[in-house]
Amino acid sequence: MTTISIDNVSRWFGNVVAVNDVTMTIGPGVTGLLGPNGAGKSTLINMMAGFLPPSTGTVTLDTTPVWRNEQAYRHIGIVPEREAMYDFLTGAEFVLANAELHGLPDPGAAARKALATVEMEYAQGRRIETYSKGMRQRVKMASALVHEPSVLLLDEPFNGMDPRQRLQLMDLLRRMGAEGRTVLFSSHILEEVEQLARHIEVIVAGRHAASGDYRRIRRLMTNRPHRYLVRSSDDRALASALIAHGSTSGLELDAAESALRIQAVDFAGFTELLPRVAREHGIRLYEVSPSDESLESVFSYLVTA
Structure with a gap:
């Protein structure tokens, strides 16, 4: 059971405050990070993933700081919102490269399993440059899953997916949460969070606005x-x-x-x-x-x- 703790974290870029004194704990199960566009969700996820250092405060993975901790990547899988892929590779080559970077004992088998998990075997031999947005999202997901991480961080993972792809990914994330993995996904769409997450964290203008059971917070919104x-x-x-x-x-x-x-x-x-x-x-x-x-x-x- 892996937990991410965010303690009094702020992050600013020059004079712009992107995240302002946020404290929250993300534990096993599926958690939705909800907020309007520009609220600071991506910045917060990048700090959880160790891509950005907090300006103040700490982000820890089971009490160990994430920043400059390469061992954290044995436990974390991330699907960023921004495209960061090698379009000249095939889907299979891209996922295999990530399996090899993790030093897995059988990277080929791990890559095939990850591609099967996201139902991308049919297109694994095609170059990524030929993929639709939804297909690119799924191959990024396969890359994040290839080392079977205990923590999964997903930044707007449903962008560009058709209804069938969305349902398939939702089912996958539910299964992972039920297995005891720590799954966090960000969204600015209430319906996505309602269908998938029982626990949510709400971010507004860089501040932590609400936390807890989705139904309780949804009642606040309705009332x-x-x-x-x-x-x-x-x-x-x-x-x-x-x-x-x-x-x-x-x-x-x-x-x-x-x-x-x-x-x-x-x-x-x-x-x-x-x-x-x-x-x-x-x-x-x-x-x-x-x-x-x-x-x-x-x-x-x-x-x-």
Whole structure:
């Protein structure tokens, strides 16, 4: 059972702070590292993998610092988001080269097993330059698995994959988590994390925003104030009927948009209230649309909640 510990870690590039005083522990099982694009997820993963030193703080693998510790790579497999491959090699040659670099006793057998694990035998003889994005992701995965690491770090691993490839990779990661390996994958897509990870760590603007069971944090996201843009046959009458109800905390008539802007604090209550009030007052609803459903707004709420 291998654990990665991140203790008061910060990393800056010149005047830009990419990771700001983050503390977390990643243990066996599947953990999702969730955050909007630019939140600092890749920088954090690069420090866990020993590619970058922390500016302050420590990253340890079972109490041993990762930075400048070549022995750590016996235990870590990484799939970076950035492409870092030799396109003139075939998939089989690329994975074999990594098996040989690890000094495995039978690199050929290890490479074949890793390619079979990600279902890439059919294309192993083709040059990587001919691969689709999803195929390149899978051969990177095979390379990361070739030495059977106890820790797997994946940076946006589902990018470019078709639905079948995504399901296959999700099944593979679930199996590895069930085997007791420490699997961390980053994503900015809530649905990916919901399907795969029971435990999540949320990063926003370089800061650690939330940690724990996915369902608990998802409830925080669901119960945050929701903002809606509503167009109806009588916005003023609708506002008057809604304003006294406890599920709403703010209403504004937007003359420029010819619409009503509503902030709801009780999602379930509001979704029942709006059509009922419209029906009772003979008001026709032309449009009801969320105005703050971006991931950035969700994560910002977590930071300030």
